[in-house]
């Protein structure tokens with residue numbers, strides 16, 4: 051399998067090189083040249099596999115330049131850090147299913163991808179006797195998951211920008227209390243989009259990128275999307291095995307469009323197995339407006355109870371546009387150039403029809419979010435986090451307009467990461483799992499910086515170039 055750019059400006063490269071490249075050198079995002087589809091027989095076989103074995107089957111379709119033994123070893127190690135034998139178990143609640151994606155070391159779904167990516171990076175680097183500075187922006191969960199993916203690895207340093215004071219206290223502590231010397235936290239005086247803009251700008255400075263051997267871990271890295279594809283297929287096959295014949299819908303709390311794009315890829319691979327993807331947003335609903343009106347227009351970021359979705363420009367959206375625009379990199383490039391000038395993308399009626407065959411969407415406000423946590427708890431004695439609640443509320447609202455079929459709601463974080471929102475809903479904070487206990491007593495390490503490219507570069511220069 052070879053990899054290309056959404057903007058058509060790079061020669062096809064191997065999986066390993068694409069992992070190392072992060073953002074494509076033409077400013078686009080990396081995608082596989084094609085998405086393989088599998089037969090019903092293959093799906094039947096896959097349905098009986100444990101999570102790790104399924105991951106191997108799915109990933110080897112895309113990572114053909116990595117040996118199967120090695121891939122198997124990477125997968126085993128990556129998911130041995132999870133506290134559930136099934137890695138991502140599916141739990142039934144009345145007419146909904148919850149796919150628990152929070153059993154990794156930082157209690158959010160991002161561990162599924164970042165435990166794998168950390169091990170993959172480290173392996174590829176040691177093969178070359180090389181070193182990397184990881185640079186990324188986080189609205190909360192990515193940062194800690196990325197840090198836990200690479201902490202202590204001796205061929206990687208990691209620099210994570212987070213919006214100062216705008217991630218939940220626990221999320222900040224998860225990042226800043228890590229003691230490993232290869233971890234650098236930058237608290238940026240701005241919002242998440244500011245952090246992301248700084249990171250993108252630095253990556254576009256190819257001289258700097260090469261000199262400092264920068265690599266990305268945010269959701270633009272294809273290997274992350276790939277790792278996330280697995281749990282959609284895993285969950286859908288579980289329900290299929292249990293006797294469901296209808297297509298299985300997924301409700302996905304969405305920010306950067308990374309997770310739901312993995313759902314799109316899973317849907318392509320498996321034919322009719324997966325039905326509609328519900329794109330659930332909070333008040334930052336640029337993507338909902340796109341699905342409903344065919345207009346992708348940047349608004350202002352408003353802080354909500356689901357901060358990991360407080361995003362306006364969705365960094366993975368361009369990947370979907372590539373398919374929507376008939377896999378024509380030239381059109382994607384023109385569209386993205388225009389978007390950076392005007393801040394708007396509009397699509398025509400036919401394209402909107404296509405969008406709505408795949409996606410349904412709803413935007414859920416904060417009152418509805420709190421109310422959903424409360425109702426779910428009352429009914430099932432099960433606490434969901436505010437991101438998950440956005441997905442559950444969207445599923446409940448849209449159920450009537452979907453084709454028949456069960457809905458799986460992605461539980462993207464453990465509720466204990468967002469105690470404030472949970473307290474509002476049920477009057478008490480959720481019990482903290484073992485790994486989140488005692489964080490407040492630990493020593494913190496972070497550096498406060500303005501949202502300024504040069505300041506961030508200066509900091510990386512001052513600490514980040516190791517002797518090779």
Ligand SMILES: *Cc1c(COP(=O)(O)O)cnc(C)c1O
Nearest residue numbers: 191305306307308309358462463
């Ligand atoms: C990152 C995150 C999301 C959004 O996922 P995207 O891939 O950015 O769409 C939703 N919920 C939680 C808890 C997250 O950490």
